[in-house]
Structures are given as structure tokens and as C-alpha cells.
Amino acid sequence: MSANALTPGIAAGRLHSDDLHQNFADLHPPLGQHEAQVAADRCYFCHDAPCVTACPTAIDIPLFIRQIATGTPEAAAKTILSQNILGGMCARVCPTETLCEQACVRETAEGKPVVIGQLQRHATDTLQAKAGHPFSRAAPTGRRIAVVGAGPAGLACAHRLAMKGHDVVVFDARPKAGGLNEYGIASYKSTNDFAQAEVNWLLGIGGITLQHGQALGRDITLAGLQADYDAVFLGIGLGGVNALATEGEEKTGVLDAVDFIADLRQATDLAAVPIGRDVVVIGGGMTAIDAAVQAKLLGALNVTLVYRRGRARMNASPFEQDLAASKGVRIITNAIPVRVLGNGAVREIEFAYTDDTLTPTGDTFRLAADQVFKAIGQTLAGTGLPDIEKGKIATTGTGRTSMAGVWAGGDCAAGGDDLTVTAVAQGRDAAEDIHATLTAEG
Amino acid sequence: MADLTTDFIGIKSPNPFWLASAPPTDKEYNVRRAFEAGWGGVVWKTLGEDGPPVVNVNGPRYGAIWGADRRLLGLNNIELITDRPLHVNLQEIKSVKQDYPDRAMIVSLMVPCVEEAWKAILPLVEETGADGVELNFGCPHGMSERGMGSAVGQVPEYIEMVTRWVKQNTRMPCIVKLTPNITDIRKPAAAAKAGGADAVSLINTINSITSVNLDLFAPEPTIDGKGAHGGYCGPAVKPIALNMVAEIARSADLRGLPISGIGGVTTWRDAAEYLAMGAGNVQVCTAAMTYGFKIVQEMISGLSDYLDSKGMHSPADLVGRAVPNTSDWQHLNLNYISKAKINQDLCISCGRCYAACEDTSHQAIAMSENRVFTVKDDECVACNLCINVCPVENCITMEQMAPGTTDPRTGKIVEADYGNWTTHPNNPNRVAAE
Numbered sequence: 006m007s008a009n010a011l012t013p014g015i016a017a018g019r020l021h022s023d024d025l026h027q028n029f030a031d032l033h034p035p036l037g038q039h040e041a042q043v044a045a046d047r048c049y050f051c052h053d054a055p056c057v058t059a060c061p062t063a064i065d066i067p068l069f070i071r072q073i074a075t076g077t078p079e080a081a082a083k084t085i086l087s088q089n090i091l092g093g094m095c096a097r098v099c100p101t102e103t104l105c106e107q108a109c110v111r112e113t114a115e116g117k118p119v120v121i122g123q124l125q126r127h128a129t130d131t132l133q134a135k136a137g138h139p140f141s142r143a144a145p146t147g148r149r150i151a152v153v154g155a156g157p158a159g160l161a162c163a164h165r166l167a168m169k170g171h172d173v174v175v176f177d178a179r180p181k182a183g184g185l186n187e188y189g190i191a192s193y194k195s196t197n198d199f200a201q202a203e204v205n206w207l208l209g210i211g212g213i214t215l216q217h218g219q220a221l222g223r224d225i226t227l228a229g230l231q232a233d234y235d236a237v238f239l240g241i242g243l244g245g246v247n248a249l250a251t252e253g254e255e256k257t258g259v260l261d262a263v264d265f266i267a268d269l270r271q272a273t274d275l276a277a278v279p280i281g282r283d284v285v286v287i288g289g290g291m292t293a294i295d296a297a298v299q300a301k302l303l304g305a306l307n308v309t310l311v312y313r314r315g316r317a318r319m320n321a322s323p324f325e326q327d328l329a330a331s332k333g334v335r336i337i338t339n340a341i342p343v344r345v346l347g348n349g350a351v352r353e354i355e356f357a358y359t360d361d362t363l364t365p366t367g368d369t370f371r372l373a374a375d376q377v378f379k380a381i382g383q384t385l386a387g388t389g390l391p392d393i394e395k396g397k398i399a400t401t402g403t404g405r406t407s408m409a410g411v412w413a414g415g416d417c418a419a420g421g422d423d424l425t426v427t428a429v430a431q432g433r434d435a436a437e438d439i440h441a442t443l444t445a446e447g
Numbered sequence: 448m449a450d451l452t453t454d455f456i457g458i459k460s461p462n463p464f465w466l467a468s469a470p471p472t473d474k475e476y477n478v479r480r481a482f483e484a485g486w487g488g489v490v491w492k493t494l495g496e497d498g499p500p501v502v503n504v505n506g507p508r509y510g511a512i513w514g515a516d517r518r519l520l521g522l523n524n525i526e527l528i529t530d531r532p533l534h535v536n537l538q539e540i541k542s543v544k545q546d547y548p549d550r551a552m553i554v555s556l557m558v559p560c561v562e563e564a565w566k567a568i569l570p571l572v573e574e575t576g577a578d579g580v581e582l583n584f585g586c587p588h589g590m591s592e593r594g595m596g597s598a599v600g601q602v603p604e605y606i607e608m609v610t611r612w613v614k615q616n617t618r619m620p621c622i623v624k625l626t627p628n629i630t631d632i633r634k635p636a637a638a639a640k641a642g643g644a645d646a647v648s649l650i651n652t653i654n655s656i657t658s659v660n661l662d663l664f665a666p667e668p669t670i671d672g673k674g675a676h677g678g679y680c681g682p683a684v685k686p687i688a689l690n691m692v693a694e695i696a697r698s699a700d701l702r703g704l705p706i707s708g709i710g711g712v713t714t715w716r717d718a719a720e721y722l723a724m725g726a727g728n729v730q731v732c733t734a735a736m737t738y739g740f741k742i743v744q745e746m747i748s749g750l751s752d753y754l755d756s757k758g759m760h761s762p763a764d765l766v767g768r769a770v771p772n773t774s775d776w777q778h779l780n781l782n783y784i785s786k787a788k789i790n791q792d793l794c795i796s797c798g799r800c801y802a803a804c805e806d807t808s809h810q811a812i813a814m815s816e817n818r819v820f821t822v823k824d825d826e827c828v829a830c831n832l833c834i835n836v837c838p839v840e841n842c843i844t845m846e847q848m849a850p851g852t853t854d855p856r857t858g859k860i861v862e863a864d865y866g867n868w869t870t871h872p873n874n875p876n877r878v879a880a881e
């Protein structure tokens with residue numbers, strides 16, 4: 006373990022474990038009791054509050070904040086969780102600066118919104134620290150529903166269905182539940198194994214069976230599920246990744262950012278995670294930012310994020326961009342990769358500058374690279390799925406697909422924002438529609 | 448620069464800010480620190496008769512009400528008068544007065560309702576060189592159970608009697624401190640005047656229970672499972688005290704009776720308001736107990752700047768300025784008509800004005816699809832609730848309607864002339880307009 010920031014190539018243990026520990030600590034440490042009280046007091050309790058409209062799950066934000074202000078954080082948590090059962094994770098990962106907090110009238114007034122996300126976390130953490138589960142199930146309906154995918158969409162759907170008295174079986178290809186909460190979200194947003202703790206807490210409602218290592222298309226089929234269950238919900242996310250289609254992409258050291266992040270999230274010892282000295286990340290979304298930031302936090306010397314369009318077009322919010330910059334990530338815009346160079350392993354990568362129409366300007370440049378992370382978008386994987394629209398499963402507002410008895414939601418369904426919170430909203434709404442449909446059938 | 452020197456019933460002090468009789472003035476150590484910080488005078492913590500001193504509870508004495516960020520808004524206490532021996536207090540008073548001859552030194556007294564008790568203590572106080580006495584007829588807890596404090600202050604006859612004893616037995620000026628725990632403050636003030644008091648000071652604390660402990664089912668502060676009512680003070684009591692000061696200042700019978708204003712004075716502005724309402728000076732307790740003695744420096748600079756800005760040279764120029772404008776409801780001009788107006792540039796679209804007006808008032812604010820809020824002049828009664836709930840200062844204003852224009856709410860022309868209820872046609876007891 007003699008590696009340090011200057012060690013060439015890809016090496017583990019560039020930083021001391023104390024530094025790693027500090028680097029990967031909570032991005033926003035939890036609010037203390039008094040801090041929460043003071044923060045809650047800033048809420049104006051707006052009429053028909055704009056923050057509620059801005060929340061994809063429409064949490065009654067003024068109400069829950071008032072409940073915190075009056076010393077009843079557990080009641081606040083119930084207000085949150087009754088709309089968004091993954092309110093704990095959302096409090097940590099939602100880009101609030103583009104959602105609820107952007108709509109906050111105090112943002113308009115002072116540029117300092119009420120810290121809704123952190124207050125939400127204060128409430129949900131308080132409740133989830135207690136034993137038990139706040140919701141109970143309706144009388145058994147005798148209906149059985151299959152949910153494929155234990156990510157935010159699938160879990161939200163399963164919980165709502167269980168609450169309505171249905172029995173739910175959740176199938177997931179991976180060994181752990183949580184979807185990208187477990188395998189994707191940046192470590193410093195979800196510390197202390199929160200994703201698993203939240204899943205376990207959610208399952209406290211009862212009536213949900215988890216089946217791990219069950220992949221649709223390999224171990225189970227849609228037709229089989231349709232035959233065995235009263236309804237099917239697909240929340241399989243985006244299993245594939247886009248390729249660069251660039252010369253030299255196959256060289257070692259060129260990796261999918263999502264795999265790097267998943268490995269990082271599953272690592273028991275961060276000092277054992279290898280990272281390049283010179284890292285280049287290609288992409289402009291949250292995945293690209295997360296890969297770049299975490300590479301830096303692991304001790305990479307130079308991390309450069311290269312995006313093909315201008316800054317304003319980046320999917321990552323200004324807050325995320327600033328976060329990356331503050332951690333020392335260099336952001337280059339208007340450049341596309343043209344060649345990966347190196348003898349077997351990547352050594353350098355060549356980019357061409359582009360104008361706003363993505364036309365190369367003729368200028369090129371090269372970056373030294375021991376590792377290249379591709380973060381240029383994920384794609385829906387699988388065959389025999391319902392009708393597809395723009396690469397995702399086509400759905401109506403409440404998640405109905407082209408196949409009778411099959412609903413879909415989350416990243417795999419068309420029309421979402423590829424956010425945890427929209428996945429939760431769609432899972433929940435599909436559950437309501439499934440329930441209404443099954444109840445109407447009698 | 449205005450000169451803040453004040454002459455209150457012949458007692459001079461470098462500024463009108465005195466510390467009220469309370470823990471901040473309970474001993475030499477505190478009072479010396481107060482004078483060093485700049486306080487113009489103190490009313491020493493109330494002394495009782497000679498003999499074994501009273502004892503205080505040994506559990507908590509205070510209950511409190513807080514606003515945002517635990518800003519202390521109201522304080523409730525169950526403390527008694529000084530629990531230190533009489534001779535120790537007297538000796539300390541003498542020593543401090545000697546070292547700070549320019550500061551006002553008033554001694555608060557509370558002894559039983561017999562003349563001998565007053566005859567006994569007054570010479571001892573005179574001997575300290577103190578500038579005056581304040582009779583504590585206000586303490587609403589503990590001492591009142593023993594027939595003193597507010598038990599005296601609630602019976603005008605007793606006030607008059609004791610005040611007279613005091614005036615007969617000392618040359619020192621005498622201030623009578625009034626309890627607010629009565630229905631008409633003018634009655635005890637008149638009694639004090641009749642007894643020969645040189646001034647009244649008000650208010651002492653208000654009977655209060657600040658909160659109930661919902662686990663112990665007992666009032667706070669709770670001592671071994673039980674609690675007792677206490678006396679309320681601090682910013683929360685200012686509006687009540689200010690009205691009582693105004694009642695005395697406006698009364699024809701009491702006109703000219705000097706007033707020392709007490710109750711919730713926390714900033715220079717509060718003090719200026721008391722002066723404008725007729726007080727010759729102010730006394731402060733809770734604010735000093737919350738922030739320490741240094742606050743007097745803000746009070747001094749603030750009042751001085753304010754007087755300068757108004758072209759006034761001393762606090763005396765300000766005293767009573769608001770009294771003539773403090774009127775009765777029946778004399779308010781009913782022909783003065785205004786409408787709320789929302790400044791769209793300042794509006795942050797929180798909708799609080801809408802909720803307040805729509806749910807609880809006159810349905811006079813319209814809300815559009817895109818959250819633009821506007822006042823409906825044909826519904827607005829100018830109550831100004833919207834202004835009070837709006838989080839943005841000066842976003843909503845009241846705009847006076849010009850005489851001659853038509854009020855869209857009533858369809859009537861706005862009259863230029865003054866007209867009040869006494870002459871209003873709807874008043875069955877109206878009198879003919881002059």
C-alpha cells in the first residue's frame with residue numbers, strides 16, 4: 006500500500022483510509038434538532054405551495070415542515086412517506102435545487118430556499134430510527150402481483166400494493182434490492198448502508214416477497230408472470246449502456262461509469278478500489294459527475310470531465326457542476342472523443358472540439374488517461390417487452406403498457422426524468438391504477 | 448448630538464435608561480457592572496423589612512416563550528424580593544452611590560401594610576444617600592400571598608394609605624410601581640397620586656402560566672411535580688404595558704403625573720415609543736437578563752440618533768408626543784378610506800395574503816393561474832391583515848383614496864370631511880355633526 010496520488014497507472018490505496026473516510030462522508034450532514042427547528046421556522050406555509058407542485062411525488066411540504074417546527078418530526082415523516090415511501094432516499098439524492106427548493110418563494114426572495122431536502126431527511130431519519138413501520142395493510146384481497154425490478158419504481162409500487170392488501174412478489178436480477186439506490190447513487194449521498202436499511206424498513210409493511218437473482222428473460226418470462234399473477238409491474242430501469250463508437254474503445258482501462266460506481270458502492274474497503282492517476286470521464290449527466298467526483302475522492306491526481314455540448318446543456322445541475330469543480334474536477338465542454346490511444350491499455354485519448362451543432366471545428370487535443378469512464382447514457386435492455394417509444398416502454402399516465410395487465414414505471418418507462426423521485430411517483434401511481442383496475446374487475 | 452440627560456421628578460441621570468428592580472440590581476457587583484456599561488440608573492432589587500430574609504425556591508424560577516431561533520419573547524418568574532439581609536443591601540447601595548454620584552439610585556421597598564414597618568425602613572434607606580424610593584405594589588406571586596406586592600396594588604385604598612405614610616416619613620421622592628393585574632390602571636394610579644406619589648412606574652409583571660409540561664401535567668417551571676403562576680415580562684408584554692401607560696397619560700384626572708415606563712423595553716425603539724407615549728424614562732429588566740448590560744449602548748446610540756433625526760435636543764422633547772394622537776375608537780375618521788395594494792415587483796408569490804383574506808376575511812384578493820395576487824378594490828375593506836401576514840416588508844401597502852373618487856366597494860364618493868361614529872347615521876345615539 007505504497008501508492009499515492011503520483012503513482013502512475015491504475016492503483017488502489019492512493020489515499021490513507023482516514024482521508025478516504027472523510028472524503029466519502031455525508032455530503033450534507035444531518036441537521037441537528039435545533040438546526041432543524043430554525044430551518045423549519047423559515048417556511049412561510051405558502052398557500053397552494055409551489056414547492057408541492059414542483060415535487061414529482063407532491064409531498065405536502067408546508068405541512069411536514071410545520072410538523073417539524075411544532076416538535077412532531079414523526080408526524081412530519083408520515084406526511085412525507087404517505088406520498089413518497091422512499092422519502093428518506095429522496096431527501097438525500099433529489100436535485101432539490103431544480104425541484105422543490107427551486108420553487109421555494111424564499112429562493113425568489115433571497116436566493117436562499119428553505120432547506121426542504123435536509124428537513125425531509127431530519128423527519129424521515131427520526132421516524133426510521135424507531136422500531137416498527139408506520140403504515141398498515143388493508144384486508145387481504147387475495148390478489149397476487151408480480152413486480153420486476155427492486156429499484157425505486159418497483160419498491161414504491163410494491164409497497165403501495167401491499168398497503169392495499171395485495172400480495173406482491175418482487176423479482177430482481179441482482180443480489181441486493183434497491184436498484185440504483187444500492188448500485189448507482191454517489192456514496193457521499195447515501196452513507197452507512199442507508200439503501201439497504203431503507204429497503205428493510207419498507208418491507209416492514211409485510212406482504213412483499215423478494216426474489217433475488219431472478220432475471221426477466223433468463224429465469225422468468227413476461228408471459229409466465231402474466232399467467233401466474235393478476236398483474237405485472239415492470240420497473241427494470243436501464244440495464245444497457247451506450248457505446249462510444251470510437252476507435253480504440255476496447256482498450257483496457259476504458260470502462261462504463263455505472264460499473265465503476267457499482268463496484269465502488271459495493272466495496273467494503275475503499276482503499277482497495279483501484280483508480281487511475283489520470284482519469285477522463287465522458288458525459289454530462291449525473292452519472293458522469295458522480296464518476297468524476299468519486300474518482301477524485303479516491304485519490305486520482307487529474308480528473309477531467311469532457312462533455313460534447315455547452316455547459317448550459319449539461320444534464321447535471323449547476324449545483325452538481327459546482328460540486329465537481331469544488332472537488333477539483335476539470336470540466337471541458339464542446340469536445341467529442343475521436344480516438345483512444347495506447348498499447349493494449351489506454352494511455353491517451355484524443356478529442357475534437359465541436360461547435361454547438363456538434364460539428365468538429367478541426368481542432369483536436371489529447372488528454373493523458375489511465376482510465377476512461379463512459380457515461381453517455383443508459384439504454385433499456387431486454388426483449389419481448391411491451392411496445393417501445395423512443396427507446397423506452399411506452400406508457401399512459403398511470404403506467405399502462407401496450408400489454409393488458411402489464412404496467413411499467415421508472416427509468417425503463419417513457420416520459421420520466423430519470424430521477425429517483427419520478428421513479429417513486431410512477432411506481433406509486435401504477436400501483437393505484439393496478440388496484441383500481443383489479444377492484445373494478447371485482 | 449442630542450443630550451440624553453434626563454430629569455425625572457428631580458432625579459438626574461445621564462440617560463433615561465434605568466434597570467428595573469430585579470435580579471440585575473440585586474447586588475453591588477451587578478450594579479457596578481451596569482453603571483460601567485452605561486446604564487443611567489437602577490432601581491435596586493426590592494428590599495423587605497429587617498430580620499431573616501425571604502427564601503426563594505431552589506428549583507427553577509423561570510418559564511419562557513420563544514420565537515424563531517429561540518429568541519426569547521416572554522419570561523415568567525416566581526422569584527421573590529431580595530433574599531439577602533437588609534443591612535448588606537443597604538451598605539452596598541451606599542457604597543455604589545458614593546462611587547457613581549451621577550447615576551440614579553432608587554431603592555425598591557416592600558414591607559408589611561403597617562405604618563411602623565415603613566417608618567422603620569425609610570430612614571435606613573435615606574442614610575444610604577439613595578435618590579428615591581419605589582414602592583413595589585406589583586409583585587404578583589409569593590409576596591402577594593403574604594398580603595404585600597400586588598395584594599396592595601390591587602386595592603386603591605391601600606395604595607393611597609401606604610403612599611401617604613411614605614411621603615410623611617421621608618423627604619425622598621416616591622415612585623409607586625403599579626401592577627397590571629387589575630381591570631382599570633387609572634384607579635391605582637389615581638390612588639397613588641392622591642397619596643402624594645411623585646410618580647408612578649408601570650408595569651410590574653403580569654400573572655401568567657407560560658406552559659404546561661405535558662408529561663408531568665404540571666405548569667412550568669415545575670418544582671417537584673408542582674408549579675405556581677408567576678409574573679410575565681419581556682417583549683411579549685410591551686403592547687399591554689404601553690396601553691396602560693397611554694391610559695394614564697391620556698387621563699384628564701392624571702394629566703402631568705410622571706410615569707416611568709416598564710415592560711418589554713428591548714431596543715432604543717421600544718424606549719422611544721414609551722417616551723412618546725408619555726413616560727419620562729424607562730426601566731429595563733428582561734432585555735438585560737437576556738443579553739447582558741451591554742445592550743444599553745445600542746439604546747443610547749439609537750435614541751440619540753433618532754432624536755437628532757427629528758431635530759430634538761433631549762428626551763424631554765419626545766416625551767408625550769404621541770399622547771394627543773392616542774384617541775378613542777369613536778373619534779377615528781370613518782371617511783378615511785384606503786385600499787391594499789400589492790407591489791408585483793416585490794411579491795414572491797407565497798400566497799399568504801390570499802389564504803388570510805380568502806379563508807378568514809373579505810375574499811378581496813384574487814389569485815391567477817400563474818400565482819399573481821391582486822387586490823379586488825370592490826371587496827377590500829382595508830383591514831390590513833394581508834400586510835401583517837406578508838413576509839416581505841413594504842410589498843403590500845395601504846393606499847389612501849382621494850376625496851371625490853368613488854369607493855368601488857360601497858359605490859359611494861369618498862368624502863373630504865372628517866366624520867366619526869358619534870355623528871354616523873347608523874349610530875342610534877348619534878349627535879348632530881358640528
Ligand SMILES: Cc1cc2nc3c(=O)[nH]c(=O)nc-3n(C[C@H](O)[C@H](O)[C@H](O)COP(=O)(O)OP(=O)(O)OC[C@H]3O[C@@H](n4cnc5c(N)ncnc54)[C@H](O)[C@@H]3O)c2cc1C
Pocket residue numbers: 098099100153154155156157158159176177178179182183184185186189190191194219220221222240241242243244263266291292295387414415416417422423424425426428
Ligand atoms: C450513477 C447514477 C447516479 C444517479 N444519481 C441520482 C441522484 O443523485 N438523484 C436522483 O434523483 N437520481 C439519480 N440517478 C437516477 C436514479 O438512480 C434512477 O432514476 C432511479 O434509480 C430509477 O429507478 P428505477 O426503479 O426505475 O430503476 P433502477 O434503480 O435502475 O432499478 C431497476 C432494478 O431492476 C433490476 N433489473 C433490471 N433488469 C432486470 C431484469 N431483466 N430482470 C430482473 N430485474 C431487473 C435491477 O437489478 C434494478 O434493481 C442516478 C443514476 C445513476 C446511474
Ligand SMILES: Cc1cc2nc3c(=O)[nH]c(=O)nc-3n(C[C@H](O)[C@H](O)[C@H](O)COP(=O)(O)O)c2cc1C
Pocket residue numbers: 467468469470492493522524526527528529555583585586624650651652679680681682684709710711712730731732733734
Ligand atoms: C426575576 C425577576 C424578578 C423581579 N423582581 C422584582 C422585584 O423584586 N421588584 C420589582 O419591583 N419588580 C420585580 N420584577 C419586575 C421587573 O422589575 C419589571 O417590572 C418587569 O420585569 C417588566 O419589565 P421587563 O419587561 O423589562 O422585564 C422582577 C422581574 C423578574 C424577571
Ligand code: SF4
Pocket residue numbers: none
Ligand atoms: S443561570 Fe443557570 S447556573 Fe446561573 S443560577 Fe440560574 S440556573 Fe444556576
